[in-house]
Amino acid sequence: MTSEHKQENPSLERAHFGLGCFWRVEALFGVQPGVVKTRVGYCGPAGPSPVYPSIPNHTEAVEVDYLPSVVTFSDLLRLFWKEASDCGCSKKLQYMTAVFYSRDSQKADAEKSREEYERETGKKVEAKILPLDTFHEAENYHQKYFLRTYHGAFYEGLPKDDPITSTRNAKLNGFLSGHGNIQDFKENEPLLKLSDEQLCYVEEHITGKQKPGIMIPFARTVLKVTWHYVKTKITGK
Numbered sequence: 001m002t003s004e005h006k007q008e009n010p011s012l013e014r015a016h017f018g019l020g021c022f023w024r025v026e027a028l029f030g031v032q033p034g035v036v037k038t039r040v041g042y043c044g045p046a047g048p049s050p051v052y053p054s055i056p057n058h059t060e061a062v063e064v065d066y067l068p069s070v071v072t073f074s075d076l077l078r079l080f081w082k083e084a085s086d087c088g089c090s091k092k093l094q095y096m097t098a099v100f101y102s103r104d105s106q107k108a109d110a111e112k113s114r115e116e117y118e119r120e121t122g123k124k125v126e127a128k129i130l131p132l133d134t135f136h137e138a139e140n141y142h143q144k145y146f147l148r149t150y151h152g153a154f155y156e157g158l159p160k161d162d163p164i165t166s167t168r169n170a171k172l173n174g175f176l177s178g179h180g181n182i183q184d185f186k187e188n189e190p191l192l193k194l195s196d197e198q199l200c201y202v203e204e205h206i207t208g209k210q211k212p213g214i215m216i217p218f219a220r221t222v223l224k225v226t227w228h229y230v231k232t233k234i235t236g237k
Contacts, residue, residue, distance in 0.1 A: 012065045016100040022060040023145040031174025034070030037159045038062050039164045043100050049136040051232045055094040081117040084127045100132040143171045146177035150212040168192050
């Protein structure tokens with residue numbers, strides 16, 4: 001699938017960022033105030049979508065739909081520059097650090113914002129500002145990875161919602177992977193519409209009272225990636 005994921009809400013704007021592995025980046029942006037939807041995918045040339053983990057000429061990225069009345073593109077850029085200056089820029093194309101702009105105004109905003117950030121912090125940001133060609137939606141199992149993989153039982157107990165378009169899932173994916181804090185979570189409670197038991201579960205993970213298992217979910221991911229890759233190569237689907 002490509003970036004033809006249309007925005008039904010005309011008040012939303014869209015941005016694309018590459019910052020290493022897209023699992024973490026989706027969680028980082030998903031928890032931000034004003035962010036309504038996120039999905040991970042591959043930025044690169046048009047044509048067939050890459051099949052993970054073989055990403056020869058694309059970059060893992062997150063697509064962010066947000067309300068500019070709450071959070072601006074400049075706000076998102078500052079978060080991006082901070083993360084980029086802290087983690088550096090991978091030399092591997094798959095994990096390249098980049099802002100992908102879809103119009104000239106985004107390019108100008110990104111260039112100006114980076115200059116301001118570098119001047120204010122004295123830090124050099126090793127990141128690219130590139131035109132967006134095509135955004136290919138990543139495989140379903142990558143979407144809201146932390147929520148659905150490391151908190152699978154909790155996720156299955158939630159009212160069913162599209163993992164890609166759900167604002168609730170975007171927020172929970174962020175909170176449950178270590179982004180945001182209790183105050184942020186409290187402010188989002190009405191939006192999340194969770195039961196008391198579910199609220200308690202999230203709060204205990206935010207505060208560190210509970211921690212999810214890591215090895216078994218990750219091992220399942222490796223098996224899922226391998227199975228999906230082989231299946232796609234054999235069937236072409």
